[in-house]
Amino acid sequence: MSAFLGVVRRDVRLSLRQGGEVGLVLGFFVLTVLLFPFGVGPEPQVLGRIAAGIIWAATLLAAVLDLDRLFAADFADGGLDLIALSPMPLELAVLAKIAAHWLTTGLPMVLISPLLAVFVDLDPAAIPMLMLGLLIGTPALSLLGAVAAALTLGARRAGVLVALIVLPLYLPPLIFATAAVEAVLTGASARSDLLLLGAIALAALALAPWATAAALRQALE
């Protein structure tokens, strides 16, 4: 457990220290959302209607932004060899790195989302549901993204490749999370949407570390 927390702490510390990687993702997220009021026009009926979709689409794009860096730096400097050779199972080390990725990209986006919801005229009553959906959904984004990041390790232009692989996988969380917000807006029950979103996150938690570790072992051969 302490080895797990050690990896999380190191990765969080690295991304906080390395020239504002957290700030980059967050800045991209905010700017992408802010494009819409300018593009669509400020009518509340139009903007508020598509607000959840705007925020979620921006979340997906921002989550992909630094995915290729998840393992690439450790792969290039030999650190991944040492992580693979440590007594800790590689699956667990992978989970620690994914947790650190979520803490530095997913969590800040969850926290800033209420502010952005105001910018795009989302009904304030739906903001808690938007945040809940992001809280459940963003870990799934990091988990699924890690698989793609590991598969493309060592490839040239890995960043673009990761986006192409992973964005289709992000469709189910997008659909159910925005449907949950929609349910709140129309007065329906969001329960089934949330359960499905939770199921996706749990399935990703159960499968992604193994798939990622297998891909990393392949890359290290």
Place this chain on the structure above:
Amino acid sequence: MFTDFALEGDLVGAGLACRRGERIVFAGLDCRLAAGGALMLTGPNGSGKSSLLRLLAGLLAPSAGRLAWGGAPIAEDPAAWRAALHYVGHLDATKPALTPRETLGFWAALRNPATPPAVETALAAFGLAAVADWPCRWLSAGQRRRLALARLVAAPAPVWLLDEPSAALDGEGEARLAAAIAAHRAAGGRVAIATHQPLDVTGADRIALDDYAASPEDALAALW
């Protein structure tokens, strides 16, 4: 500083072969690393020294042959084998934004979470105490090499696998490395070193990798 490793058992490789893509790098290689022993791997560039070390570490699966540690095949309990070895590859695994002290503390704790890492001892053993709190981006290539080697001292392990450990080191650094290796072996530790440079390691067994290079005919035969 060093614990007694003599009773851990031998590292034995029998009939090891390595294949990268369609090329047989080496084949039919036997090796044995007993308590206090040292193995020097020599050979020209591309003869498979690094591949053999990666294969011994378990990062690379041998295409033929068996590897055993303490009487049991490594494939049966890879976690126990990983817990027994230190691998220092030709990359230094340092992060520009972290300090040597943080780097050592992290790698040592990852290897051996139960015991507090001997970070200060390790920094002193490789003469890094003065730069311990600089970010690694300020370190020279030789200093980063020393930092990678300091991992060996920061968390004890019975087997050291070193890939060109003296690359970028100055004379003083080489002497410190030789002293660390000697102390490790005196405590019953084992070390396998791939190197071009003459390194002061007494009584080492030598394996010349070019002796095990597969001839083109053998390589073809192995493919079929």
